[in-house]
Amino acid sequence: xxxxxDLLQRVKEEIDEVDAPRARDLIESDSPAIxxxxxRDEWDEGHLPGAIHIPRGFLESRIEQAVPDRxxxxxxxxxxxxxxxxxxxxxxxxxxxxxxxxxxGYTDWKRNGYPTEIARSLSPQGRMRYSRHLxxxxxxxxxxxxxxxxxxxLIGAGGLGSPASLYLAAAGVGxxxxxxxxxxxxxxxxxxxxxxxxxxxxxKVDSAARAIRELNPDVQVMQYQTRLTSETIEEILSDGxxxxxxxxxxxxxxxxxxxxxxxxxxxxVHGSIFRFEGQLTVFKPHEGPCYRCLFPQPPPxxxxxxxxxxxxxxxxxxxxxxxxxxxxxxxxxxxxxxxIGRLLLFDALEVSFTELQVRxxxxxxxxxxxxxxxxxxxYVEFCAxxxxx
Amino acid sequence: xxxxxxxxxxRTETAGEPVVEVSGGTVRDVLVxxxxxxxxxxxxxxxxxxxxxxxxxxxGGEDVRTREGLDTPVAEGETIILLxxxxxxxx
Numbered sequence: 001x002x003x004x005x006d007l008l009q010r011v012k013e014e015i016d017e018v019d020a021p022r023a024r025d026l027i028e029s030d031s032p033a034i035x036x037x038x039x040r041d042e043w044d045e046g047h048l049p050g051a052i053h054i055p056r057g058f059l060e061s062r063i064e065q066a067v068p069d070r071x072x073x074x075x076x077x078x079x080x081x082x083x084x085x086x087x088x089x090x091x092x093x094x095x096x097x098x099x100x101x102x103x104x105g106y107t108d109w110k111r112n113g114y115p116t117e118i119a120r121s122l123s124p125q126g127r128m129r130y131s132r133h134l135x136x137x138x139x140x141x142x143x144x145x146x147x148x149x150x151x152x153x154l155i156g157a158g159g160l161g162s163p164a165s166l167y168l169a170a171a172g173v174g175x176x177x178x179x180x181x182x183x184x185x186x187x188x189x190x191x192x193x194x195x196x197x198x199x200x201x202x203x204k205v206d207s208a209a210r211a212i213r214e215l216n217p218d219v220q221v222m223q224y225q226t227r228l229t230s231e232t233i234e235e236i237l238s239d240g241x242x243x244x245x246x247x248x249x250x251x252x253x254x255x256x257x258x259x260x261x262x263x264x265x266x267x268x269v270h271g272s273i274f275r276f277e278g279q280l281t282v283f284k285p286h287e288g289p290c291y292r293c294l295f296p297q298p299p300p301x302x303x304x305x306x307x308x309x310x311x312x313x314x315x316x317x318x319x320x321x322x323x324x325x326x327x328x329x330x331x332x333x334x335x336x337x338x339x340i341g342r343l344l345l346f347d348a349l350e351v352s353f354t355e356l357q358v359r360x361x362x363x364x365x366x367x368x369x370x371x372x373x374x375x376x377x378x379y380v381e382f383c384a385x386x387x388x389x
Numbered sequence: 390x391x392x393x394x395x396x397x398x399x400r401t402e403t404a405g406e407p408v409v410e411v412s413g414g415t416v417r418d419v420l421v422x423x424x425x426x427x428x429x430x431x432x433x434x435x436x437x438x439x440x441x442x443x444x445x446x447x448x449g450g451e452d453v454r455t456r457e458g459l460d461t462p463v464a465e466g467e468t469i470i471l472l473x474x475x476x477x478x479x480x
Contacts, residue, residue: 251476272475275397279475295474297442310398345472349407356447356470359455 008082015088017103020112023075026100032073033066035059037087038106042079046116048109056083059090065137070095077102077109120145126218130172138335144172148218150332153177153241153266155228155257157208159317160247160271160324162194167325168245169212169219173332176212177222179236180204191314228253230376233260243328244268247321251298252379258283258291259376262367267338269327271320273312276348278320281339281358282327285367288340293361298383316348391419392468398475402429408468416446417459419469434471445472 002010018026026032027050034051036043043053054062056078067074074096076084081103088101102109110116122130122141126148133139133147152173154161157180168176182204184195199207205223212221222239226232228248237260244261246268248254254270261268267284270291283290323344330336345354365373390410395403403409411426413419420440424431433444439459440446446453447470453461463469 249476251474254476274475277397279472295443295445299441299443299474343472345470354470355450356445356472357451357455359452 008085011089012085012101015085015092016098016100017081017085018075018100019103020109020114023077023100023102023109024112024114026073026075030073030098032075032098032100034075034077035063035066035087036078036106037076037083038078042106044119044121046110046118047106048077049115049117051077051117056087059087060094063091063094063096067096071097073098073100075100075102077105079105079107081105081108126172129216129218133171139333143333143335146334147172147329147332148174150242151175151177151240152328152332153179153236153244154247155179155244155253156247156249157192157194157204158182158188158247158249159191159273159312160321161208161245162192163318163321164245164247164271164325164328165194165208165212166215167322168328169216171325171329172216172218173329174218175220175222177224177236177239177241178205178208179224179226179228179232180208181225181227191312191317193318228256230256230379233257233376237264237266241266243331245324245328246270247317247324251383254291255298255382256376256379259366259373261285262290263374267331269324269331269339271324273316273320274310276313276316278316278323278346278348279343280320280323280327280346281341281343282331284331284338284340289358289360290364290367292366293364294343294358296361296364301384313348316346319346319348391463391465393419393423394468394470396471396473396475398473399430399433399471402427402433413463415459415463416440416448416453416461416469419463420446420459433473443474446470447472 034048036047036051036053037056037059039055052066054066074091076087078084081101084101088099091099130144133144134141150173152168154165157178165176184199184202184204184207186200188195194208194211203225205225209221209223212219224236244266246257262285265285267282270281270283272279327338330338341358343356343358362369365371390412393409393411395407395409411419411422413422435441448461448463
């Protein structure tokens with residue numbers, strides 16, 4: 001029976017080995033997928049730039065997701081070149097056409113003075129908390145670290161902001177800003193699940209911040225207990241945000257936020273609800289339409305019923321706000337196909353989703369080619385008039 | 390006939406009906422027939438003889454403003470969607 005040495009020698013004869021200088025040339029000329037098959041702690045101490053980490057024990061099950069194209073060259077390495085030799089043999093068996101094992105491994109690569117990288121990595125506790133994200137190739141550790149670095153601003157800690165803030169906090173979005181000047185009222189609790197009976201009468205920003213911290217202490221909450229106005233919005237946006245989730249309840253705020261987000265170039269995940277129906281879209285400045293492209297002017301006040309007047313099924317903001325969180329996460333991660341230029345209607349009674357096209361208006365007064373509105377207007381007046389400026 | 394989908398904020402004007410059957414070969418004809426049947430819808434949908442700026446009208450999933458406006462043709466059996474701006478969310 002062959003021992004380990006014999007087996008290793010036989011495998012090394014069957015695969016292609018490259019030494020560190022050749023591996024470096026290969027990386028430059030062929031841009032291979034670089035796969036580190038070592039264990040977690042070894043990877044954390046440093047690895048080749050651009051490498052992906054698939055521990056040897058998971059190689060067979062994960063390689064097809066990481067490198068779907070079997071004709072793409074794959075450079076495998078471990079610490080000294082033995083585990084990667086077995087890994088190369090495995091990939092050959094799986095049909096990968098050009099696999100290479102780095103002879104001498106990471107140790108030799110470093111000895112040659114070639115570049116290495118030490119990845120920021122999640123703590124063991126973080127790896128546990130976000131383990132279901134880490135298992136998704138589109139998120140993974142890199143994506144999770146991105147989320148922890150990302151900053152999402154929520155306009156309103158109400159019906160839409162409740163589920164959105166909770167899911168974004170649970171997902172590990174590192175900084176959540178919440179803008180709301182209201183206090184928790186008993187009539188809110190039918191749908192605003194971030195608040196509770198115990199926080200009745202408290203400012204909504206405080207009540208929401210407490211719930212978020214209890215859910216996930218990794219999240220830093222920035223509380224803005226104020227109404228969004230032309231003055232306050234500049235100060236709030238200057239804190240720097242990657243995505244804004246709009247759950248405002250009135251037209252002046254919607255138009256104000258739209259104009260500011262275009263000028264500050266921040267994508268807005270827009271949601272609105274009425275009775276049994278919700279609307280959802282993403283306004284990404286200069287890539288897609290803005291709110292003014294969708295609705296050039298606000299309705300006259302007498303034709304603009306609010307939820308307070310029209311009512312809303314309690315679960316509806318839960319659905320629409322969760323969809324907003326979904327879009328915000330996609331934008332923060334840079335994955336998927338966000339709802340840019342598409343308006344999604346959700347009808348809770350029919351359980352139907354309808355998608356409508358929204359085009360950028362080249363004549364839009366704010367995001368168009370020759371904008372006529374370049375500074376804040378009096379939005380209360382603008383909406384009271386119910387017609388365009 | 391053409392189906393016009395009435396959004397929740399406008400259903401008080403159609404006695405709660407979510408879908409109304411009307412006739413017409415263009416968006417203009419359809420809206421004229423619609424407001425003839427439900428006169429209180431006129432001010433909610435039309436302004437100065439055109440589609441009001443706070444309502445969108447979709448034919449085949451496209452805003453008629455990006456097509457031929459009121460002259461946009463409507464095929465028999467097609468569904469038209471009326472969509473007013475809705476602000477609700479926060480409170």
